[in-house]
Amino acid sequence: MREIQAAEITKAVRDLCIDANCNLGEDVLAAYDRAIEKDESPVAREVLRELKENARIARDEQSPICQDTGIAVLFVEVGQDAHVVGGDLKTAIDEGVRRGYGEGYLRKSACNPFTRANTKDNTPAVIHFDIVPGDRIRIVVVPKGGGAENMSRVDMLSPSAGLEGIKEFVVKRIEASGSNPCPPTVVGVGIGGTFERSAILAKKALTRRIGERNADPELAGVETDVLSRINSLGIGPMGYGGNTTALDVFFEVEPCHIASLPVAVNVQCHAMRHKETIL
Amino acid sequence: MAEIKLKTPLTDQDVEKLEIGDRVLLTGVIYTGRDAAHKRLFDLIETGKELPVDIRGQVIYYVGPAPARPGKPIGSAGPTTSYRMDAFAPKLMELGLKGMIGKGNRGANVIEAMKKFKAVYFGATGGAGALLARSIRKAETVAYEDLGPEAIQRLEVEDFPVVVINDTKGNDLYVEGAKKYRKP
Numbered sequence: 001m002r003e004i005q006a007a008e009i010t011k012a013v014r015d016l017c018i019d020a021n022c023n024l025g026e027d028v029l030a031a032y033d034r035a036i037e038k039d040e041s042p043v044a045r046e047v048l049r050e051l052k053e054n055a056r057i058a059r060d061e062q063s064p065i066c067q068d069t070g071i072a073v074l075f076v077e078v079g080q081d082a083h084v085v086g087g088d089l090k091t092a093i094d095e096g097v098r099r100g101y102g103e104g105y106l107r108k109s110a111c112n113p114f115t116r117a118n119t120k121d122n123t124p125a126v127i128h129f130d131i132v133p134g135d136r137i138r139i140v141v142v143p144k145g146g147g148a149e150n151m152s153r154v155d156m157l158s159p160s161a162g163l164e165g166i167k168e169f170v171v172k173r174i175e176a177s178g179s180n181p182c183p184p185t186v187v188g189v190g191i192g193g194t195f196e197r198s199a200i201l202a203k204k205a206l207t208r209r210i211g212e213r214n215a216d217p218e219l220a221g222v223e224t225d226v227l228s229r230i231n232s233l234g235i236g237p238m239g240y241g242g243n244t245t246a247l248d249v250f251f252e253v254e255p256c257h258i259a260s261l262p263v264a265v266n267v268q269c270h271a272m273r274h275k276e277t278i279l
Numbered sequence: 280m281a282e283i284k285l286k287t288p289l290t291d292q293d294v295e296k297l298e299i300g301d302r303v304l305l306t307g308v309i310y311t312g313r314d315a316a317h318k319r320l321f322d323l324i325e326t327g328k329e330l331p332v333d334i335r336g337q338v339i340y341y342v343g344p345a346p347a348r349p350g351k352p353i354g355s356a357g358p359t360t361s362y363r364m365d366a367f368a369p370k371l372m373e374l375g376l377k378g379m380i381g382k383g384n385r386g387a388n389v390i391e392a393m394k395k396f397k398a399v400y401f402g403a404t405g406g407a408g409a410l411l412a413r414s415i416r417k418a419e420t421v422a423y424e425d426l427g428p429e430a431i432q433r434l435e436v437e438d439f440p441v442v443v444i445n446d447t448k449g450n451d452l453y454v455e456g457a458k459k460y461r462k463p
Contacts, residue, residue, distance in 0.1 A: 041460055043300070043442075047404055054410035058355070067345040067355040067408040067428075105354055107345040107428050116315050118427045147360040147383070147405065179453050180360050180383035182405035234461030238382065238404055240300075240442065241456025271406045 002079075002135035004279055006087030009137065012277050013096025016141040017072060018104035020275040021064040024055040027210040028247070028272045035184065035237075035244040044242030048184075051237075051270055062104075065271045069106035070143030072097045072125040075204060079134035093139075094123045109146065128200055140207050140276040148181035148269040154199050157261040163222065166191060166263050171229045173265045174246065179239020182269035184247045186210070187230065190264040192254035202266035205250035207274050214251055223249045237270070247272070284438070288336030289377035291397045297443045299452040303401060304438040309338040309380070311432040313359050316423055317367040324370055331422035331431065335375030338401075342380075343428035344418070345408065353418040353434070355408030358382040361400070365389050372396040380441055384453055394449050401441035402452070414439040 029052065036048045058065040074093060084092070101108055101122040108122040132138075153173055157165055170189055177185075190201025213220035227249040236242025247270065256262055285293055287307030297303065310332055312320070323330055341361050345354030361381030368379060369392035377398050382405035393399060403411055417435040424430050444452045 041456075043456070044460075050404050050407050050410060054404075054407040057413070058409040061348075061409065063348065063409050063412070064345050064355045065409060066406045067343060067357050068359065069345060105346045105348050107343065107354070109343075109428070118429075120427065145406075150360065178384045178457075179402075180362065182382065232462040234457040234459065235453075236456060236460055238402060239384070239453045239456065240402070241452075241458075241460045243460055243462075269406055 001081055001083045003083050003085045004137055006084055006089070006092035008279060009084065009089065009092040009139070010096040010099065012139055012279060013074070013093050013141065014100040014103065016139060016275045016277060017097055017100025017106065017143065020141050020143050020273045021069045021104065021106050022058050022062045024058070024065055024271065024273065025209065029055060031210045031247045035247070039236070039242045039244045041236055041240070041242035043240045044237045044244055047237040047240060048244065064106055065273065066145060066269070067107055068109065068145040068147065069101065070145045070273070071110060072101070072122060073142040073144045073203065074125055074127045075130070075140040075142070075207060076127055077130045077132045077138040079136045080131055081135035082137050090127065093127055094125055097123050097125045137279045138276065139279070140274060142203070142207060142274045145269055145271070148185060148267045151177035151181040151267040152202070152265055154195060154262065154264040156195065157263055159259070159261045161261060167222070167226050167229070169263055170226055170249070170265050171233070174230050174267070175233050175235070177267060178235060181267045182271070183235055183239060184237055184244045184270050186247050186268040186272045187249045188266040188268060189249065189251045190266070191251065191262065192256040193262060194256070195262055197254065198262035198264035199266065201252040201254060202264035205252045206266060206268045206272070208250050210248045210272065219251050219253060223251050287338050289338065290336065294377055294397055294399045295447050297399050297446050299443050299446050299450045299455060301443040303441050303443060305338065305441060306437050306439070307435070309340050309434050309436055309439070311342050311344070311434060312339045313341050313343050313429050314363050315426050315429040316431050317364050319423060321367045321370065324374070334371060336377050338378035338380060339371070339376060340380040340434065344432070347418070353412050353415050356412045356415060357408035358403040358405055361385060368392065372398045385445060390445050390449055390451065393445055394447055397447050399443055399447060400445040402444040403441050411439070
């Protein structure tokens with residue numbers, strides 16, 4: 001049994017919240033550069049250059065890339081031989097979110113669904129726990145903005161729809177989303193499991209790096225095919241028209257019930273924010 | 280694609296000359312307002328009460344800024360998705376609102392109201408909150424402080440960069456843009 005202090009977890013979560021919101025990944029910046037080279041639309045190229053400049057300013061000033069610093073979504077893998085001491089894990093994580101969003105001048109976006117009263121500290125975080133072998137704790141923070149999240153959907157397809165039905169569902173969802181989710185987007189697709197499992201898989205897909213293909217060569221081919229179909233829609237950066245509607249598409253797949261074909265599409269904006277650490 | 284400098288408040292003549300795709304640099308005062316503030320404004324209108332700001336000729340920016348660091352007027356301040364304000368926007372245009380800044384598609388009722396009441400919808404680059412904040416010189420809360428990031432703020436902007444998405448003739452940059460670059 002290895003002991004990990006709750007305070008250490010709080011500190012790590014605090015830092016990850018600020019880091020993810022202010023420092024865009026090099027993989028995303030490189031994807032902007034490739035799109036600037038390739039997009040036929042001058043307006044699209046201009047928007048992409050603005051996004052690059054925005055990311056530079058955010059990094060230099062340590063201000064958030066986007067004012068929507070999101071609901072704090074976390075994937076936390078707890079090694080079964082790790083023992084949290086000095087407090088409980090969930091409280092330690094929420095305290096890290098509270099400090100990160102407070103001390104990092106990040107916007108607090110969590111509110112009561114009915115009264116819409118802001119909780120004022122961006123808690124509670126949405127935490128997906130997993131128990132894994134080992135004695136470490138891996139924490140991934142994914143600040144998730146509302147605009148893109150609102151364009152996400154889950155559908156329970158008929159198994160007869162097959163792979164083509166899945167592809168069509170994904171492409172149609174992005175087409176219907178239009179300019180709303182701040183394209184160029186990153187599209188997380190979760191297939192299989194159950195209703196809720198597909199949605200979590202779709203979210204988890206968004207923790208990959210741009211260009212990181214599925215290890216299964218067939219699924220990797222599906223990802224590039226769907227990406228190409230999405231980029232033929234013409235929506236373009238910010239929806240002003242262009243060839244860059246998505247930066248990447250990630251599929252995560254698990255077995256499902258013989259009667260079901262759950263498919264979830266989780267849309268992420270061009271600010272593809274996620275940071276992680278291992279304690 | 281023209282680049283036009285405009286000073287707020289806007290007149291009918293100002294907005295009627297704008298066409299989709301025009302790049303506009305706005306200077307002057309604009310007001311922030313998003314979901315919760317719109318609901319409150321609408322409730323005031325419904326009950327015949329006075330609004331906290333005279334919206335005639337004004338521009339509303341759909342934004343919930345990040346908190347300002349010490350010494351800065353405002354934190355990151357990019358647009359939020361506009362369709363959530365669609366239920367309220369036509370009434371505000373009827374009362375004299377001339378411009379809306381946001382991102383994302385508007386409903387047919389809003390596009391129709393822009394034609395009828397002579398108003399335009401501007402797009403600001405979504406997710407470019409750090410960049411856009413640089414064009415905001417001053418920010419002060421004028422109503423609904425309890426709403427936190429959703430409070431109504433009076434912003435003084437200088438050359439705030441926007442693109443005309445919907446003009447007063449019913450045209451839509453999102454429709455025309457996608458049509459132009461769509462591939463079979």
